[in-house]
Every structure is written in C-alpha cells, then in structure tokens.
Amino acid sequence: MVSKNKGILISVKSLTKELGGNKILKGITFDVVGNEILALVGPNGAGKTTTIRCLTGIYNYQKDQIIKKDGLTIGVVSEKDLLWEKETGWKNIEIFREYLGGKLSNSQIESYAKYLDISEFLPKKVHTYSKGTRRKFSFVLGLLKDPELLILDEPMSGLDPVSRIKMRELIFKLNKEGKSIFYTSHDLAEVEKLAHRVMLMKKGEIELDNLKSDILSNYKNMEELFLEKVGVHIDEENNEI
Numbered sequence: 001m002v003s004k005n006k007g008i009l010i011s012v013k014s015l016t017k018e019l020g021g022n023k024i025l026k027g028i029t030f031d032v033v034g035n036e037i038l039a040l041v042g043p044n045g046a047g048k049t050t051t052i053r054c055l056t057g058i059y060n061y062q063k064d065q066i067i068k069k070d071g072l073t074i075g076v077v078s079e080k081d082l083l084w085e086k087e088t089g090w091k092n093i094e095i096f097r098e099y100l101g102g103k104l105s106n107s108q109i110e111s112y113a114k115y116l117d118i119s120e121f122l123p124k125k126v127h128t129y130s131k132g133t134r135r136k137f138s139f140v141l142g143l144l145k146d147p148e149l150l151i152l153d154e155p156m157s158g159l160d161p162v163s164r165i166k167m168r169e170l171i172f173k174l175n176k177e178g179k180s181i182f183y184t185s186h187d188l189a190e191v192e193k194l195a196h197r198v199m200l201m202k203k204g205e206i207e208l209d210n211l212k213s214d215i216l217s218n219y220k221n222m223e224e225l226f227l228e229k230v231g232v233h234i235d236e237e238n239n240e241i
C-alpha cells in the first residue's frame with residue numbers, strides 16, 4: 001500500500017562522532033522523512049559512512065542525538081558486503097532471516113533477484129560472486145525485512161550501466177510503494193536522476209540540505225554545486241596535473 005506519510009522517521013540532532021581521537025562528525029543535524037529519496041554526497045573522508053554507521057547502530061551514539069520513530073523498520077546495505085562467503089546465496093538469506101527477521105517470501109526474493117539478473121547465483125556459493133553480483137545480492141538482503149526505510153551506502157558501486165539503471169528503477173518503485181531511501185553516492189548524475197533531496201557533507205559537517213528541485217533552479221547541475229561547495233575551481237581549458 002502506498003503510504004503518504006511524510007512524517008519524520010529519524011531525527012538527527014547535533015550528532016558528533018570521534019574516531020581514533022579525531023572529530024569525524026562535528027554536530028550534524030538533519031531529518032530523514034517518510035516517502036523520500038535522500039542522497040548524501042560529499043568528498044572522500046567527509047563522514048558519510050560514519051553517519052550511516054551511527055544511524056544503523058554499528059557505532060554507538062548518545063541517545064538524544066538520534067531519535068527514531070517508534071517501530072521503524074530499517075533495511076541496511078553497508079559499504080562493504082558482509083556475507084557468509086562459504087555459503088550459498090539461499091543459505092545467506094536463511095541465516096539473515098533468522099538473525100534479522102524477514103518478511104519477504106522466497107518467491108518475493110526470487111522476483112527481486114530475477115529483476116536484478118542474479119537469480120542463477122542464489123544456489124551458488126557467495127565466494128564465487130563478482131563484485132556487482134555481491135552488491136545486488138546485498139541489496140536484496142537489505143529488503144528482507146520489507147523495511148519502511150532503506151539505508152544504502154554506495155549501493156551502485158561496481159554496477160555496470162544497465163544494472164545501475166535497473167537498480168535506480170527498483171529504488172523508484174520501492175519509493176512509490178511507500179519506502180524511504182537514504183543513500184550515499186559519488187555519482188552526481190545518478191543523484192540528479194534519483195534523489196528528491198540532497199545533503200552535501202564536508203569535513204564532518206552538513207554544508208547543504210535542500211530539495212533537488214531547489215538546487216537545480218540555482219545550479220546548472222549537481223556537479224556545479226558540488227565543486228562550489230567543496231571549494232574547487234577547475235579551469236577546464238588550462239587544467240594542469
């Protein structure tokens with residue numbers, strides 16, 4: 001059923017995180033709202049994965065810095081594919097279902113796998129999967145709980161162009177069905193196509209948080225915004241390396 005709920009799913013308030021004695025997140029504040037595709041972009045090392053690790057509970061945080069809606073179900077696709085290598089795809093599904101709980105039936109899983117062209121791999125052991133197949137398989141695992149919110153860390157990295165288009169269409173479909181998506185990406189053209197709202201993070205701070213439509217009324221494209229916000233000027237005619 002399509003939910004029109006635009007309420008707040010996660011409220012992040014002045015979130016800080018220190019790792020190895022360095023302040024990685026410097027008091028970031030934002031909301032993840034219902035029925036939205038929210039993209040988090042930013043240079044390498046900005047703190048995107050750290051933010052996701054806090055949201056998904058891999059890193060601890062102060063209770064009042066992240067407040068989740070009661071009963072919120074979250075499906076996660078981490079930056080690294082965390083899979084049982086010596087087991088088959090189906091066995092992985094069984095294990096994750098047991099540990100995380102899962103609502104999806106095997107036939108629903110099959111249909112996602114078929115759409116992403118990986119159903120032939122489900123009976124095979126995970127260590128035989130290519131990088132792209134792993135990514136797609138991890139995405140299917142993220143759907144196991146039929147979650148209200150999907151948190152995806154670079155879900156399309158390593159995917160070929162057709163697979164990217166398919167995953168984008170699948171994310172659109174999941175969003176139309178009522179799911180919210182919070183994801184990180186370095187592919188600004190992709191973000192321009194997929195996201196409703198964009199947050200740009202730099203050195204552990206949120207530099208910009210705006211609707212894509214508003215951004216594109218002020219900038220030629222996401223790349224222009226990104227370069228301005230990270231403070232890079234590229235002279236394309238006299239570009240020296």
Ligand SMILES: Nc1ncnc2c1ncn2[C@@H]1O[C@H](COP(=O)(O)OP(=O)(O)OP(=O)(O)O)[C@@H](O)[C@H]1O
Binds near residue numbers: 042045047
């Ligand atoms: N366990 C750790 N100990 C110390 N520093 C860490 C640790 N994990 C990450 N960092 C540092 O935290 C900063 C943010 O890292 P993070 O992985 O969140 O960035 P990111 O925006 O996801 O980068 P990328 O785009 O490269 O994936 C980096 O400077 C990184 O070196």
